[in-house]
Amino acid sequence: MSYLPGGLPSPHATLDDAPFWQACEHQRLVIRHCEACQQFFHPPLPFCQKCGSSDLTWKPVSGHGTVYTYTIGHYAVHPSLKGHAPYNVSVVLLDDADDVRLVSNVVDAEPPTLRIGLPVSVCFEASGEGPLVPRFRVRTANATNATETP
Ligand SMILES: [Zn+2]
Structure with missing residues (x-):
């Protein structure tokens, strides 16, 4: 189960980001x-x-971060998103990578739980035909490993 449906355009690795x-x-x-x-x-x-x-x-990096900002999509900007709105697009500031922020989604929170400053942890989800993509889950007090599943 993935936060966003299959059928969305998948990332295509380039020379610069293939290791990512x-x-x-x-x-x-x-x-x-x-x-x-x-x-x-x-x-x-x-x-x-x-x-x-x-x-x-x-x-x-640990995969731990906090929600820097987010928006809620109410419109299907791609045909495969029909019926999946509302969904969040969240910017996550990583805890241990200077000012690096990743544009992603928080898979298990919507407002008012989803808020700026919410601690989150990376998880990885399928993206159709493409590579796994980093998304984030709410970080609980006992979360120590970025890849653990609830
Ligand atoms: Zn430099």
Whole structure:
């Protein structure tokens, strides 16, 4: 069961982001990290968005974060979303990756539970024909592992 239905366009890995999607397939979250300025950045590029260096690595992160902002979609912006509204599109600020924010969905909360500052943890869901995609669940007090399931 996936938060959004199959039939949506799936991500297609590029040269720059293929390791991100490969890690998602193994239910791991990795973020581009610059060795020159020691900063994380996203989306991945062949050079650091902050200092321009190409001395880059991929670093695993916990998958913990907080809801930075969100919106509720009431309109099916794609034919496969018909009957699935309302749905949230949430921006999650990761806890351990500087100011990296991922645009995703919180799969188990809607307003008023879904709110800015809500602690969340990554989970991975199918996206039709494409790779697993990172989505988020409400983080409970005893959640210690990003990939655990409730
Ligand atoms: Zn840098």
